Amino acid sequence: MANKVFSQLLRELGKQSLYVLHPTISKSDYVSLDLSKFNKVLNTIDISSSETLERYINSHKKKHGAKVAFGGYLETRNIYQRSTYFKDATPETERNIHLGLDLWIAAETPVFTPLDAEVHSFKNNTNFGDYGPTIILKHTIDDIEFYTLYGHLSLASIENLKVGQTFTKGEQIATLGDSSVNGDYAPHLHFQIIKDMQDFVGDYPGVCSKKDLEFYKGNCLDPEILLRLE
Secondary structure, eight states, X not given: OOHXXXXXXXXXXXXXXXXXXXXXXXXXXXXXXXXXXXXXXXXXXXXXXXXXXXXXXXXXXXXXXXXXXXXXXTOBOSGGGGOTTTOOSSTTTSEXXXXXXEEEOOTTOXXXXXXXXXXXXEEEEOSTTSOEEEEEEXXXXXXXXXXXXXXXXXXXXXXXXXXXXXXXXXOEEEEBOOTTTTTSOSSEEEEEXXXXXTXXXXXXXXXXXSTTHHHHHHHSOOTHHHHOOO
């Protein structure tokens, strides 16, 4: 599938009212959040602690009168340095560039599919700093197939799930997990668009290295194209 065709499809879909959190949360209730290595405030707090990071994010939301903090697509972050799962020998191969959109909101918050879908796969990815419980949905629009990934969910979200199970647009698929199950993060949803799953099952890289960035930019487009939060 050519990137131009795929991008145009997502832009057209994004003209609809699509959501992954409850539609009663209006766009004015969202505030952008910078968790990049360029945010100097993060150098003054212990971002390796999920509790400290959660306090920082909640303070940011309170300051802006928001219910949800969001952002992170192609953001280079230092937070992954706490986990050997992302580390590598050189700066070029260290995985620290975020490929999805994060939506920071409380644990147990319901998660919805933005489009009609069927379950491609699911898994509890238990590496430290990983997704924890994860669901991947397959979408078919005008004979074009693509996928969306939902990471950092609750364990209950995948307990009774079945591959091939279908959901209609706007139907609840999951709830968010807390730090005890979600890879040790402040509660949030990692939402990612994937063009080609590359034979991954229940998992797909949500963070890449500088060396691999060009490939992943083409295979994982900005979720803002669908959700249009800004």
